[in-house]
Amino acid sequence: MIEPWVYAALTAVAVLTGFIDAIAGGGGLIMMPALLSAGVPPINALATNKLQSMFGTATAYSNYFRKGLVDWRANILTVVLVFIGASVGVIVVQSIDTRSLSLIIPLLLVGVAAYVLISPRMSDEDAHQRISGKAYAPVGAAIGAYDGFFGPGTGSFFTASLVGLRGLGLTRATALTKLFNLTSNIASVLFFAIGGKMFWLLGLCMAAGAMVGGWIGSHTAMRFGARLIRPLLVLLSLGLTTRLLWTYFSA
Template structure:
């Protein structure tokens, strides 16, 4: 049973992570440690994070789509493979023991935070396209699998790969990332819900915060960009990861 004050605190955290996800991705780098610190078992934390995230990404995706930044028809194959990959990842993670996940998750958080820190500076100018939409689809499917298996940093992986491989500018990449993230989150929620891993009251309360954060963040992304988020994201995620590792080995 999660205490009401913990639910309120995590809902406030969901506003922040929804905001960060809508701009640069990687909100899970904050939310996952927060859920684990609150005492949720690793698989339940992953499941509940997906539940709140599907509302946040959905809110941001709708906002970007209304402004004409997302072409769903041109990217249907990637969306389908992202969904399928996330189903596979969510099924696999449930076959790993909780004690193993307790070590794997902090290590993946460190890797994800390092990736965010090392990401190159990106602009809103479209560049040379190395892959077509069809050629990019397997890449999207692989990232979708990672999202179903773990998740934090997925938005950043989508965005940077769209910039590097599709040649899209940052805002366009961020917008399309929301469509891919939404597909993977829906897939994960379905799998985890059928397995009974969801903490519904907490997840739905956090979803309200994520929707607010996603709405604010998507407006901010379209107006200002995402550069200011990365240093804060890395600092917080590494600090919380250090605490998790200390708790695990302590």
């Protein structure tokens, strides 16, 4: 049984993670350990984290959308494939050990951090796209499947790939990332709920905090743009790398 004070504490943590997710992604780096330390079983922690993240991401996305930074109609194919990929990932993760991914993903995150640091594309200026929106859809599906299956660093992978492959400016890439993250979160919540893994009351309390954080974070990102998003992407990628490696080798 979860103590009453835990609801308030985790709701406060959700404000911080919602803020981080709205700008650079990676709030799960903070939220998942917080849930586990509160005594929530791992699979239930993963499910409940997706619920609160869905509300925070929806709030951030709505702010980006109102500012005209997201054209969802032009990305409908990617949205559909991200949903399918995330659904498959959630179904698989409920029956497969994910420990091996804890060693592979840090290598990818280091690559993301390096790309963000050295790439001249990491600005708010749009660049020449290397692939079209339709060609990007399978990439989005793969990242969505990873999000449903494991999760850490998903926002960083979406943002870096949108900048590197589709040539989007960093703020626009961050905004579109929220659409794809929201899609994968909806799929994850749906299938975790079907599997009976959700702690609904806790998740909805945390969702309130995540919405506050998402609102503040998205407005902050739109105000400061790449000069804020770029260093946060690097810090979050390296932070996730450290956390995953520590978990892997200390287990």
